[in-house]
Amino acid sequence: MSSRSKDFPVPRNSCIGAASQRGPLDGAIFWNVRPPKHKGSTMPKETAPTAPETAKPAPPVATIAKIGQHEGQSVTLRGWLYNLRESGKLLFPIFRDGTGSIQGVAHVKSVTPEVFEALKNLTQESSVIVTGKVRADKRAPGGYELDVEDLQVVQRVPESDPYPITLKEHGVDFLQERRHLWVRSPRQSAILRIRAEIMHAAAEYFDSNGYIRTDPPILTPAACEGTSTLFPVDYFGEPAYLTQSGQLYVESTALALGKVYSFGPTFRAEKSKTRRHLTEFWMVEPEVAYMDLEGLMELAENYISHIVQSVLKNRTAELQVIGRDVTKLETVKPPFPRLRYDEAAEMLNQAYKDGHLEAPFEYGNDFGSPDETWLSSLYDRPVMVHRYPANVKAFYMEPDAKDPRYALCVDVLAPEGYGEIIGGSQRVSSYELLSARIDEQKLPREAFEWYLDLRRYGSVPHAGFGMGIERVVAWVCALDHVRETIPFPRMLHRMYP
RNA sequence: UCCCCGGUAGCUCAAUGGUAGAGCGUUCGGCUGUUAACCGAAGGGUUGCAAGUUCGAGUCUUGCCCGGGGAGCCA
Numbered sequence: 001m002s003s004r005s006k007d008f009p010v011p012r013n014s015c016i017g018a019a020s021q022r023g024p025l026d027g028a029i030f031w032n033v034r035p036p037k038h039k040g041s042t043m044p045k046e047t048a049p050t051a052p053e054t055a056k057p058a059p060p061v062a063t064i065a066k067i068g069q070h071e072g073q074s075v076t077l078r079g080w081l082y083n084l085r086e087s088g089k090l091l092f093p094i095f096r097d098g099t100g101s102i103q104g105v106a107h108v109k110s111v112t113p114e115v116f117e118a119l120k121n122l123t124q125e126s127s128v129i130v131t132g133k134v135r136a137d138k139r140a141p142g143g144y145e146l147d148v149e150d151l152q153v154v155q156r157v158p159e160s161d162p163y164p165i166t167l168k169e170h171g172v173d174f175l176q177e178r179r180h181l182w183v184r185s186p187r188q189s190a191i192l193r194i195r196a197e198i199m200h201a202a203a204e205y206f207d208s209n210g211y212i213r214t215d216p217p218i219l220t221p222a223a224c225e226g227t228s229t230l231f232p233v234d235y236f237g238e239p240a241y242l243t244q245s246g247q248l249y250v251e252s253t254a255l256a257l258g259k260v261y262s263f264g265p266t267f268r269a270e271k272s273k274t275r276r277h278l279t280e281f282w283m284v285e286p287e288v289a290y291m292d293l294e295g296l297m298e299l300a301e302n303y304i305s306h307i308v309q310s311v312l313k314n315r316t317a318e319l320q321v322i323g324r325d326v327t328k329l330e331t332v333k334p335p336f337p338r339l340r341y342d343e344a345a346e347m348l349n350q351a352y353k354d355g356h357l358e359a360p361f362e363y364g365n366d367f368g369s370p371d372e373t374w375l376s377s378l379y380d381r382p383v384m385v386h387r388y389p390a391n392v393k394a395f396y397m398e399p400d401a402k403d404p405r406y407a408l409c410v411d412v413l414a415p416e417g418y419g420e421i422i423g424g425s426q427r428v429s430s431y432e433l434l435s436a437r438i439d440e441q442k443l444p445r446e447a448f449e450w451y452l453d454l455r456r457y458g459s460v461p462h463a464g465f466g467m468g469i470e471r472v473v474a475w476v477c478a479l480d481h482v483r484e485t486i487p488f489p490r491m492l493h494r495m496y497p
Numbered sequence: 498u499c500c501c502c503g504g505u506a507g508c509u510c511a512a513u514g515g516u517a518g519a520g521c522g523u524u525c526g527g528c529u530g531u532u533a534a535c536c537g538a539a540g541g542g543u544u545g546c547a548a549g550u551u552c553g554a555g556u557c558u559u560g561c562c563c564g565g566g567g568a569g570c571c572a
Contacts, residue, residue, distance in 0.1 A: 087535085088528040107529070124522090139530075159523060162507080167533040168521050169509050173564050229570090245572090270570055271498070283572065369568080411572095420572060468572030493564090 059131050065099035065317075067144050070134045074149060077102075078129050080184070081122045083167060091119050095130060095146070100317075101186065103140055104132055106148040115151045125163040125184070127154035179488055180497045190318035191484055194311055195473045199263075201310035202284050202469065205303055206261045211286060214253035214260045216246030221447060229269035231279075242267035245466060248396075248451050250287040251427060254462055255454055261286040273492050274369075275481040276419060278470055280490035287464030293398075293408040293426045296463040297384050300412050300422055301336040303467075304382055308332040311476055324478050328416065331380045341388045341406070344375055366392045367411075372420060376413040382421070386410040395437040397425040398461070410465070418475035424465020431455035 062075035079097030086092065089108040094101055108116050122128065132146035139145075157163050165181055175182045182188055206213070219235060220243045230241040246262040253260045263284045270277065286299065308329050311319070319326055339347075348361035351374050361371055366388070376383055387406040390399050397407040409425035428434045434455055438448050473485035483489040488497065 083533080085531050085534055086528085087531050090529050090531075092531050092534085094532085103532080105530080139532080141532080162523060164507070164522095166508065166522055169533090171509075171564090173504095174508070176564095266572085268571070272568095272570065273565085274567065277571075281572070366570090369571095423572065466572060471572055 062134075063099040064095070064097050064102045064142070067100075067102060067134055067142075067146075068136075071136055071144065072134065074131060074133045075146075076129060076131045077146070079127070081124060081126045081128055083124065084119075084122055086120065091116070091148075093119055093122060093130075093148070095128065096184075096186075098189070100142060102142055102144060102146050104130065104146040104148045111148055111150070115148070118151050118153055119148065121156075122153070123157040123159055123162060124166070125181075126156045128152065129154060176483065176489075176494060177496065183487060186321055188484065190321040191473070191477050191479070192487060193318045194315050194322075194477055195469070195485060197311050197315045198307055198473055198476065199282070199469060201307045202303075202467070203263055204310075205306045206259075206286060209259075211259040211261045212253070212257045213263065214250060214257065215262045215264050216243065216249030218243050218264065229271075231267050231269045244268050245283070246285055247287070247464065247466065250285055250464060251451070251462065252454055254287040254289045254464070255458065255460065259286070259288045271492055276369075276471060276474075278482055278486065278489055278491055281482075281486070282469040283466050284469065285464060285466045287462065289460050289462045291426075291463040292461055293386065293410065293463060296424055296426065296465060297336075297338065297386065297410055298334075300384065300410065300424065300465060301334040301382070304336075304412065304422070304472075305333050307472065308476060319477075322477055324476075328380070328478075329476065332382065336382050336384050336412070337379050338384045338386060339375075341385060344385050347375065347378075364389055364392065369419060372413050373417040376415050376419065377417060379415060382412050382414050384410050384412050393425070395441050395443070396427050396434065398428050399433075408463075412465075412467075414471065414475040416475065416478065418471060421471045421475065422465050422467045424463065426461060426463040429455060429459045429461050431459065 059074040059076045060070070062070050062077060064077060064079070067075070067077075077095055077097055079095050082094040082096040082101050084091065084093045091104075091106040093104045093106070095104055104119075106116060106119055111119070129152040130146070130148060131150040132148040135145050135147055136143060137145045163181070164178060165175070165185065183192065203213070219233065219240050221240060230244060233240050233242060244266055246264065246266070250260050250262050261284060264282065265280055266283045267280050269279060286303075288295070288299070291299070309332070312326060312329055344367070345361060345363050348357065348367075348371050351357045352360045357370060357374055359368070359370070361367075367375070367385075375385070386409065387400060388409055388411075390397065390405055390407040393407040393409055397409050400406040400408050407425060409423075411420050412422035412424075413419055414421045428437065431452060435452060438445055438452075470482040470485040473479070474482045477485070479485060483491065
């Protein structure tokens with residue numbers, strides 16, 4: 001910020017402006033709209049700042065989301081100016097407060113000259129505390145408007161350095177460089193609210209079904225799978241890595257507590273530059289003792305359905321803001337279609353013959369991204385592909401007793417081309433087999449001794465999966481890219497802000 | 498690591514090898530119901546960097562830098 005040559009003439013900025021730099025305004029309650037006349041730079045205390053002697057009852061502080069409860073009353077809103085339109089002697093400021101936005105109306109004769117001038121000179125994203133009367137209006141998108149009565153400017157954005165993100169179109173690079181401001185825009189705010197609902201529902205399902213949350217370490221001594229690239233860190237002179245999965249650790253706690261889950265960030269140093277990849281992402285990983293692959297698939301379909309239905313129920317307004325076609329989500333209920341790998345492979349071969357796929361599918365390989373997109377496009381809900389060839393899957397996956405060439409594993413593919421959101425399996429329970437697998441794949445045996453202990457002492461069949469939160473958010477919100485699903489995405493070549 | 502596309506005003510983008518432009522934002526003026534308001538005016542440029550071809554390069558060539566999309570790998 002630089003000069004303030006055009007600051008409006010109401011002498012209150014020196015006090016409020018300085019205070020606003022000291023810290024957040026949370027907790028500061030302005031009962032009166034006139035500013036207290038402090039000489040210093042301290043904020044008013046939380047308890048009522050100076051009330052004028054002739055005070056009428058102070059209007060209650062309201063949020064825009066629940067403004068309808070105050071129809072016909074005067075309320076105080078604390079927020080920011082989103083946009084300002086004017087038409088002669090009429091001003092139409094749009095305020096936002098984090099819960100929503102509402103249009104204010106001020107006529108030159110309906111407010112004091114000071115308030116009218118202050119409002120007229122407001123700049124985008126200036127922070128304001130505004131008082132006005134709530135009025136239902138059919139023209140308003142949210143159903144209500146605010147007839148402005150009084151205004152306090154907390155911090156005015158100077159026009160010499162205007163808020164960079166306008167209501168018009170911007171490019172991806174420009175917005176990502178300003179992610180710290182971009183999150184204020186209605187669409188981004190709505191996405192983050194939906195993300196929060198997804199994370200809440202993801203934990204709630206397990207918490208209310210007897211699962212114990214046991215979070216694994218983020219600093220780890222070795223790779224879980226060895227295939228992906230890890231972020232190395234210096235751990236007091238020893239090499240350590242940021243976790244790429246907590247699976248091995250939740251296997252341990254599952255054998256202690258029965259049903260467990262973990263929920264936290266994971267890190268992968270893959271040099272992937274696609275719309276589905278972040279280097280830092282959040283994963284939720286349940287693990288259950290005595291569960292087999294069938295049980296795991298039932299869990300997965302119930303789990304995903306619960307999450308999607310929770311978003312539909314609790315985030316209706318946000319889904320509307322982002323323009324999501326909710327009919328595509330309403331169908332997400334159990335049971336999900338299930339395909340054996342072999343069936344899916346046949347379908348892919350046919351799709352190639354029919355010209356739906358550019359590249360032929362080679363039996364025995366894992367599915368490519370276009371393959372997953374094609375398969376998932378055939379269904380109105382997630383599809384579960386199970387029993388992949390064991391040799392393309394991880395060392396810890398249990399072979400199918402009926403045919404050991406296949407692994408007891410499942411991938412859940414989200415519809416509308418969003419691809420894999422869950423990968424899971426029944427785990428090898430035999431010490432001998434797991435030990436042999438570790439040697440075959442030339443994994444560092446010392447690092448896995450503790451993991452082998454789980455098969456030495458009371459080994460049982462058990463199963464679990466990992467679900468990537470950002471991919472679920474991208475699917476539920478129908479986003480083009482996972483970079484919009486997390487407040488501050490970490491990607492190949494992007495660490496700022 | 499590989500393949501494709503792009504980089505011009507604060508932003509989004511135009512410009513046949515021949516005078517660098519528009520809309521928005523900003524500033525000034527107008528409008529009593531605007532919905533990314535509208536109307537009029539002003540200000541705003543080392544065309545990513547470097548070299549080359551040419552009478553002349555935003556435009557063609559080469560190298561580099563930065564960004565986007567995709568493949569592989571994965572959630």
